Amino acid sequence: MSSQDWQSRIDTTVAHPARRYDYWLGGKDNFAADRASGDAIAAKFPAIRTAVVENRRFLRRAVTFLASEVGVRQFLDIGTGLPTANNTHEVAQAIAPESRIAYVDNDPLVLVHARALLTSAPEGGTVYVDADLRDPGKILDDPDLRRTLDLTQPVALLLLAILHFVPEEDDPYSVVRRLLAALPAGSYLVASHATSDYLPPELVADISSGRHGQGRLRTRAEFARFFDGLDLVEPGVVPLAEWRASAEPQPRPTASETAMYAGVARLT
Known part of the structure; x- marks a missing residue:
């Protein structure tokens, strides 16, 4: 994608989740609309920056678990976001340099930065797919993805802090089922999701008004539905900061400070 192409696709007047997330993490790849939206949410939920930092820590813990304890060597990370510390391929390839990662995002700014900054270990591979989570067929049929990932071998599907941007009318449960149906037994689903359970x-x-973009907060039970038919890894569906976090700085943030759930499950 040329500079002119991606610039023509970026609407800087409308907040985008990836750029707003970047703003909360202290990044510089965001615009006034992203900062205004981020500040409006932070004014009502001051712990939002804690939540996004903890989401990155969960990614690191989950990928470390899968790469080191399970032996997963392929990762499909949808809703990649702008590059920051501990990206999926960095965590996985630090453990197993031969790991292969497909990143997917629908923000052209994310893809430009990813292609420039997220370089693979020579033993492994990375690819960047321009697609929307709500179009699993386009993702799965992408020729670059097919060249990078072997879908006959286990894949970890990462859906971190993205499913809450998919409203009910887009049937997120069906989207996840379609993605999982393309993966073999021994694959994993890794997900985190914002919840209404702890928010004012x-x-x-x-x-829910839509002024910050489309999406839907979900309860613990609604989030847990994404794992139906899978074998949950201990400790199951738990508040984000609690998932296998014994080695993290203590005390851990409370459930109300992150207002997100997380879980990892295996396809059988």
Whole structure:
């Protein structure tokens, strides 16, 4: 994608989740609309920056678990976001340099930065797919993805902090089922999701209004449905900061400080 092509696709007047996330993490790849939206959410939920930092820590822990304890060597990371510390391929390839990673995002700015900055270990491979989570067929049929990942061998499907941007009318459960149906037994689903369980009603109403973009906060039971038919890895579906976090700095953030759930499960 040329500079002119991606610039023509970026609407800097509308907040984008990846750029707003970048702003909360202290990055510089965001615009006024992203910062205004981020500040509006932070004004009602001051712990939002704790939540996004903990989401990155969960990614690191989950990928470390899969690469070191399970032996997964392929990762499909959808909703990649802008590059920051501990990207999926960095964590996986630090353990197993031959690991192969396919990143997927629908923000052209993310793809430009990813292709420039996320370089693979020579033993492994990375690819960057321009697609939307809601179009699993396009993702799975992408020729670069097919050249990078062997879908007859186990793949870890990473859906971190992205499913809450898919409203009910887009049937996120069907989207996840279609993605998992393309993966063999021994693959894994890794997911995290914002929840309404711990947020004040006025913030839930504000987020649900659509002024910060489409999406839907979900309860623990609604999030757990994404893992139906899979074998949950201990400790199951838990508040984000609690998933296998004994080695993290203590005390851990509370469930109300992250307002997100996380889980990892195996396809059988």
